[in-house]
Amino acid sequence: MKRFIFVIGERSNIFWNRLIILLIALLFWLPSISQSQSIALSFDDGFDPRNQPLASSWNRSILEALSNAQIKSILFPAGKRVDSPAGLRLVRDWGKAGHAVANHTYSHLNFCSENTTLEQFILDTEKNETLLKGLPGWTKRLRFPYLKEGETISKRDGFRSWLTDYGYKSGAVSIDASDWYYNKRYLSWRASHPYDDPSPFRTAYLNHLWNRATYCDSLSKRILKRSVRHVLLLHTKAINASFLPDIIAMFRSKGWEFISPEEAYEDPVYAITPMVLPAGESVLWALAKQNGLNGLRYPAESDVYEKPLLDKLGL
Ligand SMILES: [Zn+2]
Numbered sequence: 001m002k003r004f005i006f007v008i009g010e011r012s013n014i015f016w017n018r019l020i021i022l023l024i025a026l027l028f029w030l031p032s033i034s035q036s037q038s039i040a041l042s043f044d045d046g047f048d049p050r051n052q053p054l055a056s057s058w059n060r061s062i063l064e065a066l067s068n069a070q071i072k073s074i075l076f077p078a079g080k081r082v083d084s085p086a087g088l089r090l091v092r093d094w095g096k097a098g099h100a101v102a103n104h105t106y107s108h109l110n111f112c113s114e115n116t117t118l119e120q121f122i123l124d125t126e127k128n129e130t131l132l133k134g135l136p137g138w139t140k141r142l143r144f145p146y147l148k149e150g151e152t153i154s155k156r157d158g159f160r161s162w163l164t165d166y167g168y169k170s171g172a173v174s175i176d177a178s179d180w181y182y183n184k185r186y187l188s189w190r191a192s193h194p195y196d197d198p199s200p201f202r203t204a205y206l207n208h209l210w211n212r213a214t215y216c217d218s219l220s221k222r223i224l225k226r227s228v229r230h231v232l233l234l235h236t237k238a239i240n241a242s243f244l245p246d247i248i249a250m251f252r253s254k255g256w257e258f259i260s261p262e263e264a265y266e267d268p269v270y271a272i273t274p275m276v277l278p279a280g281e282s283v284l285w286a287l288a289k290q291n292g293l294n295g296l297r298y299p300a301e302s303d304v305y306e307k308p309l310l311d312k313l314g315l
Contacts, residue, residue: 037217037256039230040264041066042173044104044143046077047236049086058241059090063097065244073099074261075236076143076171079106079128088135095137100261102141102171103128111155112148112278118158125162141265143171147233147300149279156279170270173233174220176282177212179205181303183237185310201315202243206250208306213251219284220269223291228284229259229267 043062047055066073075094082091083106095101106128109116125142132138142163150156182205189201213232220228234240240247248258264270274286281289281300289296297305 037227037230038259038264039175039213039232039251039256040259040261041071041073042076042143042171042231042233042261043073043240044076044078044233044235045108046075046082046087046104047090048081048084049090050084054238055090056086058238059093059236061241062236062244063093063099065248066099067097068245069248069258071248071258072260072262074102074139074141074171075099075137076102076104076141077128077132078104078108078145079131080108083131088131091132092135095135099137100139100141101132101135101137102139102143103132103168104143104171105145106131108145110146110148111144111159112146112151112280114151118150118155121155121159122162140166140168141171142168143173143233144280147173147176147280147282151278153277156277160273170265172231172270172283174228174230174269174282174284175213175216175232176285176301177209177233178301178303178306179209179237179239180235181306182208182310183235183239184303185315186239186242189315198242200313202246204310204313204315205239205243206246208309209247210250210254212301213256216282216284219288219293222293223284223287224269228269229264231261231264231270233282 047059049055052058073094075091077091082088091101103125105121105124107124109121109124111121129140150159186198186201186205190198209232213230216230217227220226220230234247251258269283269287272283272287274283274290276286276289280286281298285296285300
């Protein structure tokens, strides 16, 4: 009898111990569920078939990757790159596939340059709207070239007023990266290694995107105490034509959920207009600067940060 009670008691202890362990695990698990990240993909610039012989093939690869993953995205073409019958056909393919097409200005001017006036920048934005507004998917959102939103109060606030008056919505990003630099290095590496397995390059590039995404998400949690609905800035580049399926698979494997840009832009963070100068960068970087967070690098993204990493890897 004593032994029977002892066995019951021992089993009961094991039961309670397991229950406590389960409850502790749940306590750690629940916040991670409620804090799970979501992300929308956006692509800047558009391909130029006049000087990119593979433009059509790269465009198709990106659209196929999005379609296969059932992801809706947004393209921000700069008019000067796509202003040809063939270039506009590639932009049209995005709209026909259900993606949004929005404004990235015509001439891709740096609005933080003292050589770019407010009037010039407005005219350039209007010129791009005239070029694109008849295309399927046209949406009045503005993505600033280089994410530069003006270096003076009068330019910054003058253009913000214009955007509001003309019905433009935010085309901001929460995650900025240097895919354009990795693309440059990828093309030159490919030229000298035409038959090599691209895995080392793919790994380096995915690590870079993951590094920037987690950094921006950490800024979001520090400033806003939550993960915003992220918008990632990518470019229409060969590297994304090659590795977009891997990028999507990586984010999904880390538990990030893909949402459409329209869903992402419902996040109130994109209605905030940070009052910093020079204005621009990602909305999280600008909010961090406004909040006086130490250790922010400027510019937020640059080839100078990435060159040593790729040099070290021999890529
Ligand atoms: Zn651009």
